[in-house]
Amino acid sequence: MKRIVFLLPIxxxxxxxxxLLWGLNPERNPNEIPSVLIAQPIPEFSLEPVEGLETPGLxxxxxxxxxxxVVVNVFASWCVPCRAEHAVLxxxxxxxxxxxxxxNYKDKPADAVKWLDNLGNPYERIGSDLNGRAGIEWGISxxxxxxxxxxxxxxxxxxxxxxVGEAAESKFLIxxxxxxxxxxxxx
Amino acid sequence: MTPEIGQFxxxxxxxLALIQxxxxxxxxxxxxxxxxxxATATAIGQxxxxxxxxxxxxxxxxxxxxTVVNVVQNSNSLQPLLFKIAGTWGSHEGSLLLWVLILAVFxxxxxxxxxxxxxxxxxRTLSVQAWISVGFVSFMLLTSNPFERVFPPPADxxxxxxxxxxxGLALHPPLLYFGYVGFSIVFSFAVAALIEGRVDAAWARWVxxxxxxxxxxxxxxxxxxxxxxxxxxxxGGWWFWDPVENVSFxxxxxxxxxxxSAIVTEKRGAFKSWTILLAILTFSLSLLGTxxxxxxxxxxxxxxxxxxxxxxYILGLLALxxxxxxxxxxxxxxxxxxxxxxxxxxxEAGLLLNNLxxxxxxxxxxxxxxxxxxxxxxxxxxxxxxxxxxxxxxxPIMLPLVFLMGLGPFLSWKxxxxxxxxxxxxxxxxxxxxxxxxxxxxxxxxxxxxVLALALAFWLFLATLREWAGRIKLFSAPxxxxxxxxxxxxxxxxxxxxxxxxxxxxxxxxxxxxAWKTEEIVFVTPGTTVAIAGFDVRFDGTxxxxxxxxxxxxxxxxxxxxxxxxxxxxxxRRFYPVAQSTTTESAIRSTIAGDLYASLATxxxxxxxxxxxxxxxxxxxxxxxxxxxxxxxxxxxAMSLSDRRLRIGAPKRKAAIAMQVEPAE
Numbered sequence: 001m002k003r004i005v006f007l008l009p010i011x012x013x014x015x016x017x018x019x020l021l022w023g024l025n026p027e028r029n030p031n032e033i034p035s036v037l038i039a040q041p042i043p044e045f046s047l048e049p050v051e052g053l054e055t056p057g058l059x060x061x062x063x064x065x066x067x068x069x070v071v072v073n074v075f076a077s078w079c080v081p082c083r084a085e086h087a088v089l090x091x092x093x094x095x096x097x098x099x100x101x102x103x104n105y106k107d108k109p110a111d112a113v114k115w116l117d118n119l120g121n122p123y124e125r126i127g128s129d130l131n132g133r134a135g136i137e138w139g140i141s142x143x144x145x146x147x148x149x150x151x152x153x154x155x156x157x158x159x160x161x162x163x164v165g166e167a168a169e170s171k172f173l174i175x176x177x178x179x180x181x182x183x184x185x186x187x
Numbered sequence: 188m189t190p191e192i193g194q195f196x197x198x199x200x201x202x203l204a205l206i207q208x209x210x211x212x213x214x215x216x217x218x219x220x221x222x223x224x225x226a227t228a229t230a231i232g233q234x235x236x237x238x239x240x241x242x243x244x245x246x247x248x249x250x251x252x253x254t255v256v257n258v259v260q261n262s263n264s265l266q267p268l269l270f271k272i273a274g275t276w277g278s279h280e281g282s283l284l285l286w287v288l289i290l291a292v293f294x295x296x297x298x299x300x301x302x303x304x305x306x307x308x309x310x311r312t313l314s315v316q317a318w319i320s321v322g323f324v325s326f327m328l329l330t331s332n333p334f335e336r337v338f339p340p341p342a343d344x345x346x347x348x349x350x351x352x353x354x355g356l357a358l359h360p361p362l363l364y365f366g367y368v369g370f371s372i373v374f375s376f377a378v379a380a381l382i383e384g385r386v387d388a389a390w391a392r393w394v395x396x397x398x399x400x401x402x403x404x405x406x407x408x409x410x411x412x413x414x415x416x417x418x419x420x421x422x423g424g425w426w427f428w429d430p431v432e433n434v435s436f437x438x439x440x441x442x443x444x445x446x447x448s449a450i451v452t453e454k455r456g457a458f459k460s461w462t463i464l465l466a467i468l469t470f471s472l473s474l475l476g477t478x479x480x481x482x483x484x485x486x487x488x489x490x491x492x493x494x495x496x497x498x499x500y501i502l503g504l505l506a507l508x509x510x511x512x513x514x515x516x517x518x519x520x521x522x523x524x525x526x527x528x529x530x531x532x533x534x535e536a537g538l539l540l541n542n543l544x545x546x547x548x549x550x551x552x553x554x555x556x557x558x559x560x561x562x563x564x565x566x567x568x569x570x571x572x573x574x575x576x577x578x579x580x581x582x583p584i585m586l587p588l589v590f591l592m593g594l595g596p597f598l599s600w601k602x603x604x605x606x607x608x609x610x611x612x613x614x615x616x617x618x619x620x621x622x623x624x625x626x627x628x629x630x631x632x633x634x635x636x637x638v639l640a641l642a643l644a645f646w647l648f649l650a651t652l653r654e655w656a657g658r659i660k661l662f663s664a665p666x667x668x669x670x671x672x673x674x675x676x677x678x679x680x681x682x683x684x685x686x687x688x689x690x691x692x693x694x695x696x697x698x699x700x701x702a703w704k705t706e707e708i709v710f711v712t713p714g715t716t717v718a719i720a721g722f723d724v725r726f727d728g729t730x731x732x733x734x735x736x737x738x739x740x741x742x743x744x745x746x747x748x749x750x751x752x753x754x755x756x757x758x759x760r761r762f763y764p765v766a767q768s769t770t771t772e773s774a775i776r777s778t779i780a781g782d783l784y785a786s787l788a789t790x791x792x793x794x795x796x797x798x799x800x801x802x803x804x805x806x807x808x809x810x811x812x813x814x815x816x817x818x819x820x821x822x823x824x825a826m827s828l829s830d831r832r833l834r835i836g837a838p839k840r841k842a843a844i845a846m847q848v849e850p851a852e
Contacts, residue, residue: 010516013509019564
């Protein structure tokens with residue numbers, strides 16, 4: 001019995017070593033977060049408008065009927081990178097004709113209203129996801145996250161983190177251009 | 188030519204390490220003192236050749252020798268000299284060279300200063316140290332050669348990562364490695380003792396100074412890294428539970444447990460196999476850290492370039508060293524005789540509880556750090572484990588530990604008097620509770636956990652001082668008597684007081700800056716005023732300034748309080764054209780009460796307003812206490828290390844008898 005106690009450390013270490021060995025698989029990239037949603041229809045969700053804001057709410061049915069490539073951005077007033085991203089998204093709406101939808105994630109409506117008053121509101125529709133339920137449906141890992149949705153209502157692209165900086169912006173705009181081109185062929 | 192000398196020296200060091208890994212061990216088995224003695228020479232030689240290799244690499248950096256790939260990738264001719272030097276250990280290869288150099292330095296330390304250690308144990312320890320050395324030097328020569336040349340050489344280098352171009356981070360890796368790798372010698376001692384099959388009080392006494400030295404450096408290294416993150420990353424936080432932070436923190440936690448369990452082994456001959464296990468595991472966690480940082484296993488902000496082949500090699504080394512030592516442990520440790528018995532309320536029991544709590548805390552951090560990997564392996568999904576997990580798992584373990592820390596030093600060995608303890612410490616418990624309630628009242632609220640934690644910090648601080656005052660009979664005896672007692676008190680006791688009080692002070696900093704922090708993130712144009720924590724901060728616009736290898740926008744913030752000028756802060760946003768990246772240089776006004784912290788983020792979108800910036804201003808109470816506490820921990824360790832008992836080892840019995848005889852002559 002006593003012997004077994006002394007064997008415990010090495011047994012634990014062997015199990016851990018197995019996991020570490022598995023983790024070294026060169027195919028695996030821990031920085032890449034795949035989305036189960038890609039090429040899938042958008043998840044079912046329905047969100048009320050943000051209280052105190054005139055912008056209408058957002059739900060799956062509305063997104064499906066857009067007949068155009070749209071961008072869905074998950075944001076919150078408490079999220080600092082969102083602030084930086086806001087300027088980029090605003091510019092995209094203005095210059096690239098992006099139709100921008102927002103999911104206001106786990107945010108106090110009053111804070112969100114203040115934030116949008118302060119920075120401007122580039123969103124066409126904003127759904128208020130108070131309890132984070134829609135966030136779960138969309139499978140987000142944090143805010144901000146940005147999705148590109150095809151005209152037929154399928155998720156074409158997902159960007160995790162703020163779309164800020166040259167590399168991120170060009171990556172995103174290329175994905176957007178591709179999405180638009182594919183939709184163009186379809187028509 | 189210099190890089191070739193470096194590479195040649197590295198190869199020679201490997202040869203010496205190979206000899207040292209076999210000959211002294213065989214000598215110990217055959218009782219051949221000449222073979223055992225050879226370890227001294229090979230340890231000196233190994234350290235010398237690695238130092239030559241390191242100096243060769245450093246010279247390549249100093250003279251900006253762009254025929255060396257490593258210099259090209261991590262330096263630039265415009266960089267200030269200090270950061271050229273720091274570039275030596277800024278890369279995977281260079282830092283690994285530093286790693287093996289420190290490994291050899293600790294081997295050298297035992298070779299030179301270990302004359303009081305029995306020859307066989309010393310020979311075995313140095314052999315085990317050489318095994319590690321063989322593993323890592325061959326790893327360098329085979330997969331990560333820092334001296335690789337490039338032809339044709341480029342005109343200039345691509346710059347050291349600008350985030351690392353900072354005095355705090357220039358010094359952080361050497362200190363951290365000194366701690367990390369320092370535990371290797373403790374590991375070698377443990378393995379040597381297992382091979383020998385004998386662990387006694389003397390063994391613990393030989394091990395303790397090395398543990399202390401490593402622990403001190405690790406403390407300083409972690410604190411320096413945390414300080415760097417605080418002022419350089421521009422987020423105002425000092426700890427993020429990032430995997431790379433965690434892997435340096437785990438050896439610290441377990442090393443702290445080892446420091447304490449070694450005391451029990453030394454004084455009471457108990458906890459032998461536990462102390463051995465801690466010695467093995469502490470260094471194993473250091474190795475795990477080395478592996479995680481260099482294999483790209485987990486997502487982290489400061490991991491090195493990823494290469495699965497290197498990862499596999501290190502994992503093999505890990506399997507050999509950790510697996511081998513623990514197998515040896517499972518085989519030999521059960522035969523070790525048990526130490527003295529003790530009552531449930533005694534210093535032994537207190538230290539046992541201390542060790543359990545520290546081990547559980549280490550396990551929690553380890554689990555949280557590796558959980559994303561486990562989860563992905565089992566379910567193929569990815570998750571991240573963030574501060575909420577660590578705060579929820581770690582803090583509830585630490586609070587009872589802090590309570591125990593106040594109590595522990597009062598406990599006597601074998602059996603302690605509970606009633607006397609309550610009498611002596613009751614008043615301190617009441618004062619601590621009242622003081623934290625007063626803080627709670629004055630700051631008009633705050634999280635309940637913060638109030639409890641603060642009460643415990645007061646408790647620890649006061650109880651530590653009370654214990655020290657009791658020992659030197661402060662106030663209860665004439666001052667001259669107290670002074671005499673203070674002088675006669677072992678330095679280790681002063682060291683403990685300093686370190687424990689340091690932790691209490693650090694805790695106040697952790698609590699104050701977390702629970703009572705205020706933060707404003709605003710858009711500012713010249714003339715905008717922001718009010719925070721009683722200060723008024725006026726933004727006066729930015730100006731363009733240029734440094735040696737960067738250009739910066741420097742903002743000017745005039746700080747006033749009730750109309751009285753306080754200071755002007757100059758946060759910067761630096762752009763490094765060669766590396767094509769931007770860093771923030773926050774501006775901080777530090778006082779003992781708290782830090783006023785300002786950093787500039789990117790300019791706001793052009794349309795909101797011209798010349799507008801995102802300004803982040805924080806007021807963090809008591810942050811200074813964190814660094815002060817860390818300094819006290821290190822000084823406490825240093826004081827304990829200078830204790831006569833550790834400095835000259837066990838008093839020699841013969842000499843003592845001779846002394847007694849002398850007066851009679």
